[in-house]
Amino acid sequence: MAILLTGGTGKTSLHLAALLQQANIPFLLTSRRGPSASSLPTVKFDWNDETTWTNAFSHRFPRSEKITAIYLLSGELAEPAPLLNKFIDLAHSEYGVKRFVLCSGSTAEMGGPYHGKIWQKLYEEKLEYCVLRPSWFMGQGHFETIKYKNTIFSACADGKIPFASAEDIARVAFHTLTDATPHNRSYRILGPELLTYDQIAEKLSIHLSKKITHVKLSPEERIQGFKDVGLPPHMSSFLTNLEIMAAEGKEAWDGNDVQLVTGRKPMSFDAFVQKNKQVWE
Ligand SMILES: NC(=O)c1ccc[n+]([C@@H]2O[C@H](COP(=O)([O-])OP(=O)(O)OC[C@H]3O[C@@H](n4cnc5c(N)ncnc54)[C@H](OP(=O)(O)O)[C@@H]3O)[C@@H](O)[C@H]2O)c1
CATH class of the missing domain: 3.40.50.720 (NAD(P)-binding Rossmann-like Domain)
Structure with a gap:
């Protein structure tokens, strides 16, 4: 093999x-x-x-x-x-x-x-x-604005997202690639809690010992923000649409597939930040 x-x-x-x-x-x-x-x-x-x-x-x-x-x-x-x-x-x-x-x-x-x-x-x-x-990867994006402006900009409003860690995705992939019996199905890979970006900002404030704020943008402001940092118009609209969907509750998945496949609970956002703190510092 x-x-x-x-x-x-x-x-x-x-x-x-x-x-x-x-x-x-x-x-x-x-x-x-x-x-x-x-x-x-x-x-x-x-x-x-x-x-x-x-x-x-x-x-x-x-x-x-x-x-x-x-x-x-x-x-x-x-x-x-x-x-x-x-x-x-x-x-x-x-x-x-x-x-x-x-x-x-x-x-x-x-x-x-x-x-x-x-x-x-x-x-x-x-x-x-x-x-x-x-679901959305923990720590994906927002690095620069968190590091240099202590801010997360999004059009997610109060939408809840079960952010998942790359480690958990890899652990499920490991089992499904190597288990003797093929799984032949799909798995949702979700973190253990549904979090808004307000809550992410609160958690980052604690772990990084500085105040991080979530600024809630309108869809138009978010598209312009993406364009301002050099994203092409179609990507700016695509990424903003994902955030609008999250704002509408469409990313608020629930489930325990990570535990089902790996026998272990998925990594929490707090544990993820503790482990990867240096990327925001
Ligand atoms: N980010 C999220 O929040 C999110 C949410 C849900 C699902 N996903 C899924 O997760 C995937 C990203 O996984 P990841 O974070 O492990 O990857 P990643 O860190 O984004 O890296 C992308 C990889 O794709 C390779 N790549 C890019 N273009 C390629 C091409 N034309 N041919 C061959 N290889 C190419 C790059 O390799 P080289 O540059 O070395 O060639 C790199 O290894 C996405 O594609 C998406 O399907 C992401």
């Missing part, structure tokens, strides 16, 4: 690589930058360059293991399904890969937009699979 981790330099794959290393399971990371991207075994791989897709399969593992499972992370692709589905075909038909675990998002639906058609393919072709549906 060997595991291929696409998005190998990303937050979840790096935690996943540490878990695989501890379990003595061979793995290979991918990066558009190739082997120089990491001190761990890494191959050059770019979703937008099909000539790089076979690199992983010619990698020689220490005991000649074959890649049996792949962690699929689409990065910033605008339309991931056509590319990822083509890669799944290649990996399965040409190289005998049996299992695929897709890192998607909380709003993904089988057959729906963005990752939905990948989920549909895995299901309909009866491949061994799991779809991970994490």
